[in-house]
Amino acid sequence: MLDALPSRALISFRGVRKIYGVGEATVHALGGVDLDIEAGSFVAIMGASGSGKSTAMNIIGCLDRPSQGRFAFNGVDVTHIENDARALLRRNYLGFVFQGFNLLSRTTAAENVEMPLIYRGAKRAERRALAEQALNAVGLLGRENHVPSELSGGQQQRVAIARAIVTDPLVLLADEPTGNLDSQRSHDIMKLLRELNRERGITVIMVTHEEDMAAYATRRIVFADGMIAKDTVGAR
Amino acid sequence: MLWESVKLALRTVQRNVLRSILTLLGIVIGVASVIALVTIGQGATDKVTSDLSKLGSNILLVRPGGGALGPPGGNDSRSFTERDVNDLRDIPGIRAMSGSARSTKTVIFEGSGQSVEVTGAEPGYFETLDWAFTAGGPFSDSDNRGGETHCVVGQTVVNNIIRRDPAVGETIRVDGVPCEVVGVLAVKGNSAFGQDQDLTVIMPLRTFQRRVAGNTRISVITISVATPQDIQDVQAAVADSLRDTRKLPPNVPDDFTVRDMTEMAQALSSTTAVMTGLLGAVAAVSLLVGGIGIMNIMLVSVAERTREIGIRLAIGALGGQVLTQFLVEAIVLCLIGGLIGATLGAAIAFAGSTALGIPFSFDAGVAVLAVAFSGLIGVVFGYFPARRAASLDPIEALRHE
């Protein structure tokens, strides 16, 4: 089941299992998944609730580790690396957009976007400039000094995207980025993700329940009971 | 990164002003008491030293008991006899001297009474200590020899008990013994320990021994030297004479001490230093309690901000960076407490010094040390909560409501 040679794909799962709980209460969130995602693709992950989508995303995002199997990032096996090494991977190559936005309250849009740069040790002026660029890219220029409670849901999600792309990541991970938004705003966000994918070459992996949104992707992976049930390339 | 952490910490404190202040109370009280106590203690020491040096460099005090400065005339040490004192009188270089004993007794005049420190002394006492009179004068040598019931009183005794002008010629009752007032002493004010030095009655030593104390003990011998340069010689001669009279074999140490005022000042300073140290220990306990308060609030803060920590970890903060952030927060909190405490302590010390009539001897070094120490408390008690924050699992933390 284990592949001796790591794949040359950007992201590669080999027999990845994620098991929660012990004894009777054991849940196999992922049941031995093999998956390769090439750099530059725009992937939509779909599937019923509880099918293991978020679990897979968390492993790809180096937030979680597989219980079994191997996970390689950019050709390097990172299954067993230290917490700090995973944090460095997140910092340098990954951008996250969460379903619940997860912005810091009472903190302005600009400060939220600057945060990843603070941990990279960027200078204040550089941070300002990059945050402004990122906010510009998501069409939020002029709202830098608003705190999340002063922004609409769509605007908050765009701040979250700006925060994810401000470090110029290789991969942008978005777990149900439009889950809280109405249809018009959802399409706006999708167009933004597609643009980031096409124009900046960022690999985008997103979870969605909606066909409309999945239609923006170039590849569609459907999960069922912790396994990949369907994997179609070249949608649209 | 560090500066960002400080800014973030200040912002967090600002957001929870009331909570922060309540948390800091322990530290504030600890630091304030350290600074107030040390400052007042130092002031008292300075006052004692300057009082003693005012007394002059030509005074010797002889007390029973060897070694350190203890309670005068303690029961276990052998007090002086009249012979001890009389044998000293011929030592060359002595200007004046007096044996004395004291005891706290009730002094009554026409129904109003009060506890007063009553001293029995020889007339040479006033000369030895250069005490001046505002009315009347000292009792005489024949008063002493004859055990006359005459006395000299301090101004507070006049103000509080006698309340009559002139006081000289009135008869007060000292422990039931009627005594005629023959002199009133010039005002001396409070001692370094806040004791009223004018609440005093001095009577002839014989009279005191026979009528008030009921024994012949002499607890202090006060000697003034004609020329300060001779003080060492006189000190040695006094010791020799006392050993002789008291028949101490050569291998037995002195059972009395002869000190000059500089030695007294040193001994008293070290006593105040011990006091200050003890009170400092009490303050340290309150700092410890303050530290536990800090730990508690930091743990609450970590729990409340679990989600925030999750976000920070998810976007690339290293464990160490989260640790730094929370540690800096605890330190900033403690330093704020330390600064407030230092200011408060200095203010209390100022008020206290003024009230006690002692100099305000604020030591900036002590304040800096106390504030730095509160910072250290931040490190010690902030570390555990910060470690907890840093070791959170990002996924778990993000899922936290």
Ligand SMILES: Nc1ncnc2c1ncn2[C@@H]1O[C@H](COP(=O)(O)OP(=O)(O)OP(=O)(O)O)[C@@H](O)[C@H]1O
């Ligand atoms: N921390 C956990 N402890 C125990 N079980 C868990 C945990 N996280 C996920 N699971 C279980 O793992 C399975 C997969 O969960 P996952 O969150 O990946 O589903 P999902 O496909 O993202 O669902 P949804 O569409 O509802 O978000 C579920 O059965 C879930 O109950």
Ligand SMILES: [Mg+2]
């Ligand atoms: Mg999910």
